[in-house]
Amino acid sequence: GEKNSEKENNEWSRGKENKTSGGERRHLPDVKHKYEYFGGNHSVFSQWYLSDFEVDGIKFNCAEKYMMYHKAVLMEDYEIADYILTLDDPSEMKQQGRYVRNFDQKLWDENCQAIVAEGNIAKFSQNEKLKATLLSTYPKTLVFASPKDRIWGIGLTEDDPRAWNKKSWSGGNVLGEILTRVRDKLMGMDAKTAQVVVAKTAQVAVAKTAQVAVAKTAQVTVAKTAQTSAKTEYSNCIVS
Template identity: 35%
Template sequence: MGTRRVRRKDGEFTLFFRKVSPFSNHHPAEFDSDGAINFEKEVKRFSCTEQFYMYNKASLMEDRKLMSAVLRSDNPKTMKAMCSKGALRGWRDSEWNKHKEDVMYIGSKAKYSASRHLCYALFLSTGSQLVECSPFDPVWGIGNNLETVISDSSISLSTGQNLLGKILDRVRDELWEDEQYRNEREEVEKRLKLDDDYLLKAMKHVDLMYKERATVRSLISMGHVSRDDQSYLTSEVRQLLPEWALPPPIEKFEPIRPSPPVIIDFPRTPPRRFMTPERISSVHKRRRRSSSRLTLNRSWSRSRSRSRSRRRSERNRVKKRKREEDDSGSESPPWGISWKRRRRSRSDSRRRSRSSKESRRHSRSSEEKEERRRRKKEKRSRRSESQEERRRIRKQKKREKKEKKKEKKQRRRRRSSSSSTSS
């Protein structure tokens, strides 16, 4: 799931993450805008706020080809990859940091102004602070996972800058005060008077509705379903939301390529007033089990690290003793006293067995070592002999060549002298 409204000690928060959430930048939402940083004010159609954001990144670098490529793209992840730091030449963070928050504000306001059902979903977060629980982004989000934040209320929500959540809070407050959205505001206030927990219930069912809608979008794109029958608009959703706040039917060809949603099943406990004693005891048992598993895993990892450190220290001690024995030439005192003082463990017994095995090996292999040394000497002597023989043969061949050359020269001289005498 992508959206959850929670009550904590420090206030109420609307937590969101993933494409299925209506507050995500990757959520499909068509809107028109003329917000480009370095070019003329041309009205363009955008399919999501991520596309608008990356389009402005490309316009900052004055790259018209990249701008048109971003507009043609049908996947928010590819848009993000096209305009990453490594892909843009001459990119400077200091220059973009001056514009990025204004760009996100303009795109978000255009998105919620163009879509009535998304605007109503934004109004359902009134009285709470919007927080993007992105574990990968501590700048636009808080750097913590949505599932862990919901399961553990002690985790702080101020671990990141949460720029997107703050911008959405600002957009919501401005639209709430705008007379153009008076009907939406009055509808929320009227339903909130009838039920104090209306916003919690409505946000929960809105989250489920958008999740089911994303599943239908992916099925239509794959050809498994021919049309949108709006089965995700359940009776509970129709009771909690007015007719004009329901999303429209899905078209067959949409500007953003759909993908199957990543669904997370949160551990949900029923309210206290509806819980029986048996349910309460089962919940407590589960918590004890999970905590005991955690403690076991921690203690196991600690014991492993301790045993490793003990082995290291024992090896260092043995080496030190051997050095002292070699230097002094005297035998070492019986060092089994320290082992008696300490509690025997598996690692200690293994160390002892290793040391005893090593001593046996040393005693057995002393003769073998001498034999190996003798063989090595023989090999070296053979090699030296063979090398001397090769040198001798080379020298002999060189001498023979020289003698042959001398003989040839002598023959030539004789021939020349005999020819001169005949003439």
């Protein structure tokens, strides 16, 4: 709610003054545990990050190539689609994507997120190291901190105070949300399932604790019974 947002902003302000010996701002734990920020082409979460994968016999060297290739195919511009497959530079792929003929914005809007999701599922599922990096972000929401992208990113850098409060983001974080869903899919569970698993784990732990307690109580009872029996036998022995 608004109180939580105000709290996050206040805590960010306090944290802003908290710097390491190297002069770098420390990440605030209360915000950092909710969001995994990324940006730049060197991030494994970037569409431009070079990593080979294959789908339906077609090889791609990055998620951007998959996205732009399918953009061209969707618009039935097979000439551009085939040309994109010959490229190695993600920036050139993006440029060619702008040249796609018969472009239909509505059709693209209806399909682009599914295309990006499919490409990233292939990218991360076929590369174990990348997959491990993605899964390690659970249960945080991935955030594409790009100041220039207000659709796929949040329109802000990670260091911008507004980046710490979702309500003040300048963009939709579409890529971040897609990657978050891709991660949960690769884990074989969604967030609700994860909560159920955690709850069941807690129940099992409680049950085991109860079993141990019952076992210990039984042991104590047996021990006391044995002691009483021993005392009775000893007394009988003395009397006789």
